[in-house]
Amino acid sequence: MPHISDRLQRMPSSPIRKLVPYADAARKRGTHIYHLNIGQPDIETPAAWWDAIQTAQPKVLAYSHSAGNESLRQRIADYYRRLGHDLSVDEILTTVGASEALSFVFAACMNPGDEMIVPEPFYANYNGFSIASDVNVVPITTSIEDNFALPSIETFEKLITPKTKAILICNPSNPTGIVYPKEALLKLREIALKHDLYLIVDEVYREFIYDGDAHYSALSMEGAEQNVIVTDSVSKRFSACGARIGCVISRNKDVMAAIMKMAQARLSPPTLGQIGAEAVYSLPQSFYDEINQEYRKRRDFLKKRLNEIPGVHCPEINGAFYAFVRLPVANTEHFCQWMLESFSHDGATVMMAPGGGFYSTDGLGSDEVRIAYVLNTEDLAKALDCLEEGLKKYE
Amino acid sequence: MPHISDRLQRMPSSPIRKLVPYADAARKRGTHIYHLNIGQPDIETPAAWWDAIQTAQPKVLAYSHSAGNESLRQRIADYYRRLGHDLSVDEILTTVGASEALSFVFAACMNPGDEMIVPEPFYANYNGFSIASDVNVVPITTSIEDNFALPSIETFEKLITPKTKAILICNPSNPTGIVYPKEALLKLREIALKHDLYLIVDEVYREFIYDGDAHYSALSMEGAEQNVIVTDSVSKRFSACGARIGCVISRNKDVMAAIMKMAQARLSPPTLGQIGAEAVYSLPQSFYDEINQEYRKRRDFLKKRLNEIPGVHCPEINGAFYAFVRLPVANTEHFCQWMLESFSHDGATVMMAPGGGFYSTDGLGSDEVRIAYVLNTEDLAKALDCLEEGLKKYE
Numbered sequence: 150m151p152h153i154s155d156r157l158q159r160m161p162s163s164p165i166r167k168l169v170p171y172a173d174a175a176r177k178r179g180t181h182i183y184h185l186n187i188g189q190p191d192i193e194t195p196a197a198w199w200d201a202i203q204t205a206q207p208k209v210l211a212y213s214h215s216a217g218n219e220s221l222r223q224r225i226a227d228y229y230r231r232l233g234h235d236l237s238v239d240e241i242l243t244t245v246g247a248s249e250a251l252s253f254v255f256a257a258c259m260n261p262g263d264e265m266i267v268p269e270p271f272y273a274n275y276n277g278f279s280i281a282s283d284v285n286v287v288p289i290t291t292s293i294e295d296n297f298a299l300p301s302i303e304t305f306e307k308l309i310t311p312k313t314k315a316i317l318i319c320n321p322s323n324p325t326g327i328v329y330p331k332e333a334l335l336k337l338r339e340i341a342l343k344h345d346l347y348l349i350v351d352e353v354y355r356e357f358i359y360d361g362d363a364h365y366s367a368l369s370m371e372g373a374e375q376n377v378i379v380t381d382s383v384s385k386r387f388s389a390c391g392a393r394i395g396c397v398i399s400r401n402k403d404v405m406a407a408i409m410k411m412a413q414a415r416l417s418p419p420t421l422g423q424i425g426a427e428a429v430y431s432l433p434q435s436f437y438d439e440i441n442q443e444y445r446k447r448r449d450f451l452k453k454r455l456n457e458i459p460g461v462h463c464p465e466i467n468g469a470f471y472a473f474v475r476l477p478v479a480n481t482e483h484f485c486q487w488m489l490e491s492f493s494h495d496g497a498t499v500m501m502a503p504g505g506g507f508y509s510t511d512g513l514g515s516d517e518v519r520i521a522y523v524l525n526t527e528d529l530a531k532a533l534d535c536l537e538e539g540l541k542k543y544e
Numbered sequence: 545m546p547h548i549s550d551r552l553q554r555m556p557s558s559p560i561r562k563l564v565p566y567a568d569a570a571r572k573r574g575t576h577i578y579h580l581n582i583g584q585p586d587i588e589t590p591a592a593w594w595d596a597i598q599t600a601q602p603k604v605l606a607y608s609h610s611a612g613n614e615s616l617r618q619r620i621a622d623y624y625r626r627l628g629h630d631l632s633v634d635e636i637l638t639t640v641g642a643s644e645a646l647s648f649v650f651a652a653c654m655n656p657g658d659e660m661i662v663p664e665p666f667y668a669n670y671n672g673f674s675i676a677s678d679v680n681v682v683p684i685t686t687s688i689e690d691n692f693a694l695p696s697i698e699t700f701e702k703l704i705t706p707k708t709k710a711i712l713i714c715n716p717s718n719p720t721g722i723v724y725p726k727e728a729l730l731k732l733r734e735i736a737l738k739h740d741l742y743l744i745v746d747e748v749y750r751e752f753i754y755d756g757d758a759h760y761s762a763l764s765m766e767g768a769e770q771n772v773i774v775t776d777s778v779s780k781r782f783s784a785c786g787a788r789i790g791c792v793i794s795r796n797k798d799v800m801a802a803i804m805k806m807a808q809a810r811l812s813p814p815t816l817g818q819i820g821a822e823a824v825y826s827l828p829q830s831f832y833d834e835i836n837q838e839y840r841k842r843r844d845f846l847k848k849r850l851n852e853i854p855g856v857h858c859p860e861i862n863g864a865f866y867a868f869v870r871l872p873v874a875n876t877e878h879f880c881q882w883m884l885e886s887f888s889h890d891g892a893t894v895m896m897a898p899g900g901g902f903y904s905t906d907g908l909g910s911d912e913v914r915i916a917y918v919l920n921t922e923d924l925a926k927a928l929d930c931l932e933e934g935l936k937k938y939e
Contacts, residue, residue, distance in 0.1 A: 150770045151709060151742045157652045157802035194605040203598060210589040210786040245640050248810035256676050257552045261656050277809025281651050314546060347546050375545045391605040391815025407552035413561065414672025415643035419814040420786025
């Protein structure tokens with residue numbers, strides 16, 4: 150029998166996957182599950198999305214341009230112009246979600262065996278994309294103790310080898326809910342320029358900021374235009390995760406030309422998603438304000454409520470819609486399974502993502518979980534009641 | 545400045561890409577271009593597709609299951625059952641077009657440096673997908689002289705090394721328009737079993753067969769269940785190229801589990817495309833018959849008309865919607881460019897894909913072009929008038 154490739158044998162399953170059968174079984178027993186385990190918002194996709202698709206109905210659902218329809222890229226450029234970034238349509242390439250954007254970037258920028266420094270805990274799927282290109286993630290550990298702040302330049306530099314080709318961060322961060330301040334970004338710029346590294350920044354949660362300064366995008370960095378690559382997506386911004394429309398943005402022409410070759414090989418991103426995306430990229434500022442207000446309310450509620458539960462520590466969270474939280478248990482993987490397998494409160498339980506899967510370093514995160522606050526505050530309240538009761542009953 | 549990866553430096557651009565600026569310029573001059581260069585059919589996407597999307601309009605356009613909605617996979621399984629193949633939903637994984645299906649298969653089944661034997665001329669994007677996984681395509685040359693028939697088992701065996709992990713064919717074939725007979729497939733089965741190779745068969749043109757026996761699918765091969773992987777797509781079958789919905793099918797559980805890990809990393813295939821696909825997979829046989837009849841008419845017309853043009857040789861073509869044709873010119877790359885740059889007839893010209901880009905072996909295909917008969921016979925007639933006139937005028 151033929152073999153599976155080494156890379157796929159090495160590729161970890163998603164941190165939540167092991168829990169899925171327990172969730173299925175709980176559902177079969179009639180237990181309601183509050184899903185705080187995945188970044189799937191409950192916010193309605195804007196009506197403009199559906200109107201655009203109904204109006205378009207092309208006779209033939211044809212391939213689009215491999216970089217995405219120019220009319221969509223023009224709308225995305227307009228959106229970035231409102232944020233203060235001047236981009237041409239050639240500096241924007243539409244992808245199948247930010248997932249494909251990251252896969253393309255890793256394959257285009259790194260050789261097998263090359264290394265990419267990523268602050269951990271990090272979005273677990275970065276593992277999948279990097280392993281598919283045989284790129285090695287080198288974790289730089291951040292800690293709940295100091296609110297997952299980026300380590301010093303010196304700590305970064307200790308990890309840099311001749312194989313290091315990139316630094317990757319997510320800002321605002323999935324899974325920590327941290328927003329990196331401008332000074333942290335400028336430190337990364339300095340390292341990238343000094344060591345000739347790509348600086349890849351996943352900015353899909355750009356609008357999801359609840360305190361303090363405005364988001365500082367890597368696209369604002371002067372003098373690092375050849376190093377900076379930004380990935381983006383409509384999934385969270387417009388609650389359109391199923392559209393599978395993202396983009397990669399860079400002013401580095403060689404990078405964009407290399408990515409374009411891969412884009413042409415796979416022909417086209419989804420045409421229907423592009424039609425919807427074009428419509429919602431024209432929504433006014435009030436749309437963003439409303440969403441922001443809703444998530445801010447959820448964040449305020451979540452943080453307060455979590456820190457009321459004995460032994461639970463929720464750090465400062467001011468962006469995205471995640472909290473990376475310490476629980477008073479030794480093994481959150483077991484606890485999360487137990488919550489699905491052996492617990493219910495008022496006919497319900499809560500599903501969370503165990504923290505360990507977000508670290509590359511073995512053993513870290515075993516008393517942490519990621520909580521996605523993608524439910525309204527009423528449901529969040531019930532979910533956190535479940536968590537509190539569960540922690541009381543769990544041995 | 546950071547570097548582009550070796551693989552992307554090695555990745556060829558699509559065979560048509562060089563022609564695009566010439567086509568753009570021709571269009572600007574007001575010349576109409578008959579596009580025979582790409583497999584984008586002019587057939588209307590079925591009304592059932594749009595009805596389903598209009599009816600569904602979910603409040604939240606959410607991620608689907610990473611393997612695709614189970615309801616869609618059930619419809620695909622029903623479709624296969626009608627073709628005589630008994631498949632469970634777990635043996636079907638929905639992908640972003642057949643493109644992603646092939647990318648997943650190559651990454652899951654082969655290590656960097658492994659080899660995959662592919663009859664040339666072959667679909668040029670196989671290069672892109674294999675290079676992204678650092679897999680090497682080893683071409684086995686077929687020739688217009690004997691209608692692109694598969695070489696003997698001995699010829700295949702001469703190419704097999706310890707690095708060989710797979711044979712890949714497209715049946716019916718893009719770009720040759722050939723349908724491989726059952727005996728040819730059984731030869732491949734024998735080789736795959738003897739040498740422990742994957743047999744990857746791209747069957748997206750399964751319904752597009754115009755003479756002779758029914759399509760013999762690799763899914764019918766008894767005893768090769770662990771070796772056979774089939775890729776498929778709704779793009780051509782339902783004229784829904786922009787949907788980006790394909791699938792990978794295998795009874796090899798290890799392969800499906802490995803591919804599932806990659807599917808989970810990229811979260812979900814497009815949700816809207818899945819809704820449309822589910823509807824059209826329920827269309828009756830008359831739908832397929834009608835499409836088949838239309839393409840048969842085009843094929844008959846194209847072959848006859850091409851062979852009337854002095855010096856042009858169109859071989860037997862009985863499947864897909866391509867012809868791989870010899871022209872009486874030394875360098876079709878130059879001729880195709882000249883047709884766009886310096887020629888028009890009744891205000892129009894024709895765009896074709898130069899043959900060389902479909903071969904891995906340098907120098908082959910320089911007097912050949914691929915013609916996609918994706919236009920109705922009236923437009924095809926005008927396009928071929930352009931070709932005939934062009935050949936007369938070309939030095």
